[in-house]
Amino acid sequence: MIPRDPDSGIAPGTPWEAVPDDWVCPVCGAGRADFSIVT
Known part of the structure; x- marks a missing residue:
């Protein structure tokens, strides 16, 4: 799973x-x- 949480500033594809x-x-x-x- 690739974390993505734009509200927290974590973009799709961000390494864990x-x-x-x-x-x-x-x-x-x-x-x-x-x-x-x-x-």
Whole structure:
């Protein structure tokens, strides 16, 4: 999944590593630490 959250300044295609540690999902409210990369 490629994060995209224009309201937080995260554009489509932003690498996960570039998402700020304090980012919160606007859909479910989970923090960045609650997600993991699935390959």
